[in-house]
Amino acid sequence: MADIAFYAPLKSPDHPIPSGDRAMARGILEALRQAPEGLTTEVVSRLRLYEGLGDTEQQSLLEQQASSETQRLLHSDNARQWRIWLTYHNYYKAPDLLGSAISRALNIPYILIEPSRSPKRLTGPWRRFAEHAEHACSQANVLMYMTDRDKPSLQDALQQGQNLVQLHPFLALSADQLPSLDQKTENSHHLVAVAMHRHGAKLESYQAIAKALPLLSTPDWTFAIVGDGPAHKDVRQLFEPFGERVSFHGRLEHTNLDNIYRGSDVFVWPGVDEAFGMVYLEAQAQGLPVVAEDRPGIRDVVAHPQLLVKRDSPPEFAKAIDELLHSSERRQEIGSDAQRYVKKHHLLSSATTTLMTEINRLLGAA
Numbered sequence: 001m002a003d004i005a006f007y008a009p010l011k012s013p014d015h016p017i018p019s020g021d022r023a024m025a026r027g028i029l030e031a032l033r034q035a036p037e038g039l040t041t042e043v044v045s046r047l048r049l050y051e052g053l054g055d056t057e058q059q060s061l062l063e064q065q066a067s068s069e070t071q072r073l074l075h076s077d078n079a080r081q082w083r084i085w086l087t088y089h090n091y092y093k094a095p096d097l098l099g100s101a102i103s104r105a106l107n108i109p110y111i112l113i114e115p116s117r118s119p120k121r122l123t124g125p126w127r128r129f130a131e132h133a134e135h136a137c138s139q140a141n142v143l144m145y146m147t148d149r150d151k152p153s154l155q156d157a158l159q160q161g162q163n164l165v166q167l168h169p170f171l172a173l174s175a176d177q178l179p180s181l182d183q184k185t186e187n188s189h190h191l192v193a194v195a196m197h198r199h200g201a202k203l204e205s206y207q208a209i210a211k212a213l214p215l216l217s218t219p220d221w222t223f224a225i226v227g228d229g230p231a232h233k234d235v236r237q238l239f240e241p242f243g244e245r246v247s248f249h250g251r252l253e254h255t256n257l258d259n260i261y262r263g264s265d266v267f268v269w270p271g272v273d274e275a276f277g278m279v280y281l282e283a284q285a286q287g288l289p290v291v292a293e294d295r296p297g298i299r300d301v302v303a304h305p306q307l308l309v310k311r312d313s314p315p316e317f318a319k320a321i322d323e324l325l326h327s328s329e330r331r332q333e334i335g336s337d338a339q340r341y342v343k344k345h346h347l348l349s350s351a352t353t354t355l356m357t358e359i360n361r362l363l364g365a366a
Contacts, residue, residue, distance in 0.1 A: 001040070001078055001081040002040040002041055002042035002044075002078065002081060002082065003039040003040050003041070003081065003082065003083045003084065004032060004039055004040070004041040004042075004082070004083065004084045004085075004086055004359070005041075005042065005044040005073075005078075005079075005082040005084070005085045005086065005102075006028070006029060006032075006041050006042065006043050006044065006086050006087075006088070007043070007044055007045050007085070007086070007087045007088070007096065007098055007099060008021070008025040008043075008087070008088045008089060009047070009048065009049040009050070009087065009089065009090065009094045009095065009096050009097065009098070010048070010049070010050050010088075010089045010091075010093075010094040011025065011048065011050070011089075012025070012043065012046040012048065013025040013026045013029055013043060014043070014046070015048075018196075018251065018253065019196065020274075020275070020276075020277065020278040020279070021089060023172075023278050024088065024089075024114075024169065024278065025088050025089075026172060027170055027171065027172035027348070027351065028086075028088055028113060028351070028355070029041060029043070030172040030348060031170070031172070031348050031351040031352045031355055032352070032355060034348055034349075034352045035352055035355070035356045035359075037356065037360065039083075039359070041086075042078070044073060044078070044082075045069055045073060045098060047065060047066065047069045047098070048094075049062050049066060049094050049095065049096075049097055050093055050094040051093060051094070051126075051129060052093050053125075054124070054125025054126055055125070056125060056128070059126075059128055059129055062097070063097065063128075066097035066098060067097075069098060070097075070098055070101050070102060073098065073102055074102060074105055074106070079102075079106060082106060082108055083108055083109075083363060084108055084109050084110075084111060084359060084362060084363070085099050085102055085103040085106075085108055085109070085110050085111070086111040086113065087099040087110075087111070087112050087113065087136070088113045088114060089113070089114045089115075090112050090114070090115045090116070090133050090136050090137065091115070091116045091118065091133055092116075092118045092121040092126045092129050092130035092133050093126065093129065094129075095129050095130075095132035095133035095136060096112065096132075096133070096136040097132055099112070099136060099139075099140075100135060100136050100139035100140070103139070104139065109141045109142070109362035109363075109365075110139060110140045110141050110142075111140060111141065111142045111144065111358065111359070111362070112136060112137065112140040112142070112143050112144065113144040113146070113167060114144070114145065114146045114150070114167075114275075115133070115136065115137050115140065115143050115144075115145070115150070115154065116133070116137075116150045116153065116154075117133070117134055117137055117153040117154060117157060118130055118133070118153075119134075119153070122134070134157075137154065137157065138157070138159055140162065141161070141162060141163065141362060142162070142163045142164075142165060142358045142362065143158075143162060143163070143164050143165070144165050144166070144167040144354070144355075144358070145164065145165075145166055145167070146166070146167055146168065146169050146275075146276060146300070147169075147275065147276050147296065147297045147300040148296070148299070148300060149296035149297055149300075151164070151166075163358065163361075165354065165358055166354075167351060167354050167355065168300070168345050168346055168350065168351070168354075169276045169278065169281060169300065169301055169346060170281070170345075170346045170347055170348065170350065170351040171278070171281050171282065171285055171342065171346060171347055171348075172348055173285065173347055173348060174347060174348055174349065175343045175347060175349070178285050178286075178339060178342070178343065179258075179262065179286060179287070181287040181332070181335065181336055181339060188265055189218050189220055189221040189222065189265060189325045190221075190222050190223075190224065190263060190264045190265045190266075191221060191222065191223040191224070191264065191265070191266050191267075191268050191321065192223070192224045192225075192226065192260060192261065192264035192266070192267055192268070192283075192288075193206075193209065193223070193224075193225055193226070193227075193267070193268055193269050194226040194227060194257065194260075194267075194269075194279045194282070194283070195226075195227045195269060195279060196227050196228070196229040197227050197228055197229035197230065197231040197232040197234075197235045198229045198230060198231050199230065199231045199234070200273075201272040201273035201274070202229075202231065202272075203231050203234055203235065204270075204272040204273075205269060205270040205271060205272045206235050206238055206239075207238060208270040208272070208293075208312070208314065208317065209223075209268060209269075209270065209317075210238040210239060211314040211317075212314040212315075212317040212318040212321065213242060213318070215314055215315055215318035216318050216321060216322055216325075217322050218321075218322055218325040218326065221245065221321075221325060222245050222246075222247070223239070223242070223245060223246045223247070223268075224246075224247050224249060224260055224263075224264060225239070225246065225247070225248050225249065226249045226250070226251070226252050226257060226260055227250075227251060228250050228251045236248065257282075258286065261282070261283060261286035261288060262286060264288060265288070265324070265325065265328075265331055266288065266289055266290075266291060266321060266324045266325065266331065267279070267280070267283035267284075267288040267289070267290045267291070268290075268291045268292075268317075268321060269290075269291075269292055270292060270293045270311070270317065271292045271293055271295050271297075271298045272293070272295075274295065274297055274298060275297050276297040276298065276300050276301045277292075277297070277298060277301060280292065280298065280301045280302055281301055281342055281346050283338075284302070284303060284335075284338035284339060284341065284342050285339060285342045285346075286339075287332075287335035287336060287338065287339045288335055288338070289304075289324050289330075289331050289334040289335050289338060290302050290303075290304075290307075290338065291307075291309070291317065291320045291321050291324065292308055292309070293308060293309055293310070293311040293312075293317070294308035294309060294310060294311060295308075295311060301346065302338075303334075303337050303338040303340075303341035303342075304334060304337065304338070307320065307334075
């Protein structure tokens with residue numbers, strides 16, 4: 001039996017494929033477990049409601065599945081114990097079709113983490129799903145946004161009695177789990193990127209890197225790529241001209257990934273269409289400076305947003321990399337600042353404080 005019913009319509013925390021969404025869902029669960037109040041949390045459904053093609057027939061099928069799942073949950077023995085419903089991520093391609101109905105039926109508070117409103121999607125192939133996402137946003141007691149990009153639309157449509165709160169993206173780590181940063185005596189030039197190999201925005205980011213690398217003035221750079229996915233052949237083909245300078249490490253987790261970070265000098269990832277990018281937090285936690293494009297969302301998680309470069313400009317991207325590769329002192333200074341920034345804003349302790357402030361307020365009101 002649990003006090004908090006947790007649901008992630010885009011990707012369940014135990015989904016087999018790693019991603020930023022899965023990492024964030026797992027992080028929220030861990031942050032709730034850290035709370036001293038003794039509240040318990042359970043993942044109450046693993047129904048995935050993602051529909052990415054604008055297929056109205058598939059959306060209808062998911063609506064039917066959500067209706068059945070709603071009834072199953074309402075008639076479960078556990079439902080009588082839930083005191084709060086908490087959903088992570090609600091948007092037009094994966095709306096929360098469970099939370100608003102179940103919380104209303106049980107008369108319990110409803111929290112949405114990382115919700116977004118997309119008025120322009122209220123026409124077109126995602127119309128119905130966009131309406132569901134809007135409805136969930138209107139019904140929730142608390143809306144927790146993670147980036148400044150999502151705030152304005154939520155603020156403009158805020159309902160009477162709703163709370164709008166920022167929950168910074170965070171790593172499921174405590175400060176004492178971050179490594180101590182040793183001063184590197186050698187001026188090495190190892191670049192690293194960590195990202196799935198998918199068509200679309202991910203492949204566009206890899207393409208941007210491939211265009212920038214030939215423009216580097218640093219002669220002895222190397223580039224490690226961590227990740228895998230359906231576009232792996234396309235990614236490998238992009239970097240074939242660079243021969244052994246570019247190495248592929250597949251999908252890594254935990255210790256092996258940390259070792260790659262610690263053996264690198266600069267994290268490079270343009271971040272095309274990234275919501276915010278957990279990898280930027282991971283790299284900075286390891287003391288790496290980041291080279292990325294100046295895009296919404298990325299500004300919310302990078303310690304030095306003034307160093308982000310103009311988008312779609314390989315010369316600017318290459319120049320930013322060169323400036324870091326040419327000075328180990330500058331790399332170490334920025335990397336140390338980045339780790340301190342992550343410690344202050346983007347770890348479990350701050351997330352737990354934000355979550356429990358709202359949860360306790362709602363339970364007190366109830």
